[in-house]
């Protein structure tokens with residue numbers, strides 16, 4: 438069909454100036470359609486940049502602008518490495534907790550991935566109160582459950598920032614220097 442149209446346009450070239458212009462326009466239109474067609478085909482072969490709503494069910498988008506929301510999103514988007522150590526201790530499902538703590542049982546990761554995601558989803562909803570209580574000072578004061586110790590320039594800040602991404606981990610903003618500078622202030626100060 439395109440071939441006959443082109444022939445027709447070529448024939449028209451020898452007719453009159455108006456027909457010549459129409460013929461040129463026709464050829465240009467065909468070229469434009471061809472380019473558009475090629476472009477659409479090329480775009481459809483590109484990998485999609487839209488994050489698959491993979492496991493991010495609609496209601497879970499709520500709160501993505503909060504710190505815990507961003508962290509939750511990151512933890513869902515980043516693949517869990519083999520031998521992932523689950524630092525949380527308050528998940529209800531004992532088998533899941535055992536699995537995530539067992540560094541040698543790498544094979545359970547694949548099978549338990551879905552359970553892990555589900556457990557996280559269930560645990561997230563009552564979560565915001567903990568962070569907000571931390572920021573407004575209304576939360577209970579506790580001694581730390583983990584301490585990062587390292588020499589200067591040993592990468593402790595990087596480790597802290599990686600851990601801080603986890604929504605269930607809270608960390609003080611600045612280094613408290615309890616053991617070297619504030620030990621005399623006692624545990625009450627440390628809380």
Ligand SMILES: Nc1ncnc2c1ncn2[C@@H]1O[C@H](COP(=O)(O)OS(=O)(=O)O)[C@@H](OP(=O)(O)O)[C@H]1O
Pocket residue numbers: 587588589590591592593594595
């Ligand atoms: N994974 C890894 N590999 C190599 N280097 C790393 C890594 N993580 C952190 N870093 C570098 O560690 C430096 C910061 O360490 P600290 O956070 O312990 O510094 S500080 O003493 O608390 O100020 C800092 O080095 P400088 O940029 O030279 O200061 C970081 O770039």
